[in-house]
Amino acid sequence: MNITGNTVFIPGATSGIGLGLALRLRDKGNTVIVGGRRTDVLARLAEEHPGLGTVEIDTTDPASIEAAAASVLARYPSLDALITMAGIMRPEDLRDPGFLATAEATVETNLLGPIRLIAAFLPALLARPSATVITVTSGLAYVPLPLTPTYNATKAAVHSFTESLRVQLAGSSVQVIELVPPAVRTSLMNQENSPIAMPLDDYLDETVGLLEKQPDAQQILVERVRWQRDAVAEGRYDEVLGVLSGRYRD
Template sequence: MMNISGNTVFIPGATSGIGLGLALRLHARGNTVIAGGRRTELLARIRTEHPGIATVAVDTADLASIAAARDELAERYPALDTLITMAGIMEPEDVRDRAALDVAERTVTVNLLGPVRLVSAFLPGLLARPEATIMTVTSGLAYVPLPLTPTYSATKAALHSYTESLRVQLSGSTVQVVELVPPAVRTALMHQQDDPHAMALDEYLDEVMALLEADPKAEQILVERVKFLRNAVAEGRYREVLGVLSGYGA
């Protein structure tokens, strides 16, 4: 059961956007929060601007970096009981352009291998805790793809599937598995910070925190805005929604 306070939380991918916002909200609710990221200058800025948030350097595309972060955190924060696999990238691809393969491979490495490697590295420590949580971060695009970003959408669908299996394998253990499913949110991801069609970041974080508090046993965290995508198949709207998304960026 994920309690809203009293945890020790590691968030790789917390230097901006939803990751940083969630780190600040969780810290304000009485959690010990460690923000992880590749760029040391951003980590230094977080320590300066947000006293009380700890940081650790980690590149989730690098298996050795993940192992080093795990070992450092095991020493500094032996009570670590929550992992939120926030790190991800989103880039457009034109499949007719040979450069799209580079984007695709980079996206798979960060968005799919990254969370899988993080879970593998941190799971033994989490299983040793009386209660622990793994939160993966997928997307509404796991349920209906954005054709402009085919590999991003595919990695989020794969991560959703992985999360479902992870939850089943860990049933009966002390580790709860939660899937955070954001809609489009006004962050730097795909330059959506000024997109009027995307959800305001603070509005999104408000609703996420309310949902976490209302149902500590939730398997998915679904704000109302993401249900347009999440429930498209069940409600017989898949082709319609895919058509809407197909016009994005055209």
């Protein structure tokens, strides 16, 4: 992916990593459109960040995805990048049958959302001379945080889906990149001030730098996430799982 001159749609980019990445990419000379459910938040972002496009989208609703895709492609026919950023992360107690509602919502948002987005936008991206799909997984796709079992599972599934997508699109005009964040100081799991999470600006600096230096990358891995990403290959899986098992316990 070239770091400049793109037209990029990022659903789920009204806060946290998504918004930060949207603004960094805009500042690199890209046309960026962010998507979200709340029209008031979208209006505020458009006012606060001139040049940032907005579109209403609920990535848990197939009809909303189809409507947003039609709107984005009509307004931005040169769209050549999709970043499937939207996601939720919630704790679950698997001993309590009530966890099922959280699990279903997590699958709907974190797994079906990206799959539906790719289905909606891929035909248009394939028609471009050069295009990019960026999925967003997590270090927890490689070693799970036991407190959030369905979140971990969806991120592992998106990783697997991304690998298959890349193989199927080999030889096409579409590059497939997997963004693999560690824990980052965002509102996800109330980690804004967590000492064990990576500062947001540091994560964005390193990520954009890697995108710039590695235009042919298949994965974007900041150093902080390699502790999880490389645990199996380095024989540290049980150690890392043990550390994660002790985190966020009540």
